[in-house]
Amino acid sequence: MTPNPPTPNPPATDPPATANGRATRADVVRVSRARGRERTRTLVVSAGLAAAVGVVFLGSLAVGDFQIGIPDLLARLTGRGIGVHQLRVDYVLFDLRLPRAVTGLLVGLAFGLAGSVFQRLLRNPLASPDVLGISAGAGAAAVLAIVVFGASGFAVSAGAFTGALAAVALIYALAWQQGVSGYRLVLIGIGINAALLSAVSFLMTRADMTDAQQALLWRTGSLYDSSWEEVAALLGCLMVLVPAALLLARALPTLQLGDDSARGLGLPVERSRLALLLVATGLIGVGTAAAGPVAFVAFLSGPIASRLLGGARPGIAVAALVGALVTLCSDVAAQHLFGDRQFPVGVVTGAVGAPYLLWLLAKSNRAGHGE
Numbered sequence: 001m002t003p004n005p006p007t008p009n010p011p012a013t014d015p016p017a018t019a020n021g022r023a024t025r026a027d028v029v030r031v032s033r034a035r036g037r038e039r040t041r042t043l044v045v046s047a048g049l050a051a052a053v054g055v056v057f058l059g060s061l062a063v064g065d066f067q068i069g070i071p072d073l074l075a076r077l078t079g080r081g082i083g084v085h086q087l088r089v090d091y092v093l094f095d096l097r098l099p100r101a102v103t104g105l106l107v108g109l110a111f112g113l114a115g116s117v118f119q120r121l122l123r124n125p126l127a128s129p130d131v132l133g134i135s136a137g138a139g140a141a142a143v144l145a146i147v148v149f150g151a152s153g154f155a156v157s158a159g160a161f162t163g164a165l166a167a168v169a170l171i172y173a174l175a176w177q178q179g180v181s182g183y184r185l186v187l188i189g190i191g192i193n194a195a196l197l198s199a200v201s202f203l204m205t206r207a208d209m210t211d212a213q214q215a216l217l218w219r220t221g222s223l224y225d226s227s228w229e230e231v232a233a234l235l236g237c238l239m240v241l242v243p244a245a246l247l248l249a250r251a252l253p254t255l256q257l258g259d260d261s262a263r264g265l266g267l268p269v270e271r272s273r274l275a276l277l278l279v280a281t282g283l284i285g286v287g288t289a290a291a292g293p294v295a296f297v298a299f300l301s302g303p304i305a306s307r308l309l310g311g312a313r314p315g316i317a318v319a320a321l322v323g324a325l326v327t328l329c330s331d332v333a334a335q336h337l338f339g340d341r342q343f344p345v346g347v348v349t350g351a352v353g354a355p356y357l358l359w360l361l362a363k364s365n366r367a368g369h370g371e
Helices: 025-062 070-077 086-122 134-147 154-175 182-206 209-220 228-255 259-264 269-291 297-308 316-336 345-368
Strands: none
Touching: 025 070, 025 086, 025 297, 025 316, 070 086, 086 182, 086 228, 086 269, 086 297, 086 316, 134 154, 134 182, 134 209, 134 269, 154 182, 154 269, 182 209, 228 259, 228 269, 228 316, 259 269, 297 316, 297 345, 316 345
16 A cells, blocks of 8 residues: 655645655554644633633723623623713723723734744744744834834834834845745844834934824834724724735745755745745734734743743744733733833833843843853
8 A cells, every 4th residue: 555645735744664665554553643632622722712812801801990790791792781980981881991802902913923934934933933034023113103104103114014014024035045044034034123123213313302202102013092983993904815815825834844844845936935924924914004014022931831831842832822811911911010101011011022032032142142
């Protein structure tokens, strides 16, 4: 009996072969059980994350200077009346808190999904939009729009989205040498990131006080000015980008085998890689346009998802849920953890993500020296 031909999407665990090159029935049973355990763990982790996101989401709506009890909160969310305080509750809930919470949820999903795609595509935990210069490209374009052209609102968001696309196009073009190597793309991205951050610092020093304050708040990443118009635009974009990312991500296991192996399995490597880069960049662009470059959410989501799955290959859907949870928890902490003082959500995510980045760099450095 000849072996089955390889498929474009190889399984996470290949059946072990005996000395004559054929898998025994016991080997097939073990692999089948391992896959079943992996699927079960993924479902359990996903359900737990979804429940945690729901709890934090409701908590962000209930807690604040004006407390809303859970029964009243659920009543208003389902359209039922609650008596004499209904008008005040409606204003706080539907005009202030709900747009902010929904924006945080959607931005976290977008960043978590995009970060996991970048890291798995380039097979490098440092391959995050925060490190590669894509978030810096969005930030630089937005700061340019604010400081030089006096833009605000939608114009700043459009500039951020355009800047993210321009940054990834420049990085891809500079990394191209009869194909794109993940290692070369990461190095070029780090250089582009440094250059763009320098450009932003120059623009900030040339700005007047009002524009500089607005640009600084936007660069930090904030959900403060979230509105239903932004929610509608963000949701419309994600309804296109998220299904596209999930569909294109089916090629990721094959791409992780290496370009030569992927081509041997019949996958159009460069076309698949470019499509994934564009979709992931679109996710970063729309998320940044809505809330600014919220630091390290994309960087942390994939590794946290991998830990929760016990080191198994992280599913990008799990990473998206992690991103939503990290963003919502960070925003709640930014609002209520420091007394009467509120901070942008990016301050909290940066405080969490920066130590992890330093640890990862130190670990990589020790590995490179054989320690």
